[in-house]
Amino acid sequence: MRKADLTTYIRTAVMILIVYLVVIKFNAWVIIVLFALDLASDALDGFFAVSEASKGKISLITYIKSAIGNKKEHKRVVAYKQSVSKIAPYGPRLDIAGDRVTEYALWATFVFLHVLPLFVILIIIVRHSFADAMLASKGTSSKMKSKFTEALFSSNASRFGIQAVKFVTFSYLMLVWILNYPIIIGYILTAILVTYIVIRGISEIYEGFQSYK
Numbered sequence: 001m002r003k004a005d006l007t008t009y010i011r012t013a014v015m016i017l018i019v020y021l022v023v024i025k026f027n028a029w030v031i032i033v034l035f036a037l038d039l040a041s042d043a044l045d046g047f048f049a050v051s052e053a054s055k056g057k058i059s060l061i062t063y064i065k066s067a068i069g070n071k072k073e074h075k076r077v078v079a080y081k082q083s084v085s086k087i088a089p090y091g092p093r094l095d096i097a098g099d100r101v102t103e104y105a106l107w108a109t110f111v112f113l114h115v116l117p118l119f120v121i122l123i124i125i126v127r128h129s130f131a132d133a134m135l136a137s138k139g140t141s142s143k144m145k146s147k148f149t150e151a152l153f154s155s156n157a158s159r160f161g162i163q164a165v166k167f168v169t170f171s172y173l174m175l176v177w178i179l180n181y182p183i184i185i186g187y188i189l190t191a192i193l194v195t196y197i198v199i200r201g202i203s204e205i206y207e208g209f210q211s212y213k
Helices: 001-021 028-053 059-069 071-081 091-112 118-138 146-154 156-177 183-211
Strands: none
Touching: 001 028, 001 091, 028 059, 028 071, 028 091, 028 156, 059 071, 059 183, 091 118, 091 146, 091 156, 118 183, 156 183
């Protein structure tokens, strides 16, 4: 089994555990640390995929340099990212599936616990359904035609930004449920996250249409 795929399976299993721990109101700070590690593992499976595609030419140091803005290394990493779908056609889709499990599980949990209203998860489902459908033919989000969509969706800054906002938002919602933190801040963070997700989704749909031209 590919290391990237195994990492995706593990982070998916860990997310199910996190949901269970949230529901039973386990120690909030332990859950948040576990959640941070789970989100970080998303980058790890990306490294494994690129390392395999490059046959070991891309080291972890090189991958980190690319992630923090080294333009030379970034070009090398992106070139190999774009070849991942050739050696493992299902790999990029499996990675997205793992991302969706993470999001849907958390959104559904907080709706189920009456921390968030139902319409929030409905917006997320509609956004992901259409955006994923339009980008499915690309194989990997690294293959962007437009500089605008690349900056808004697939750039390192955008990827880091969305992960950071997810971490802060869902972590705070955990604190709301477990430690009774003020819900109003949770609503504000949720609104920011949903807006960010929708805007990135619009860029995905736009890019998907560009692929058919």
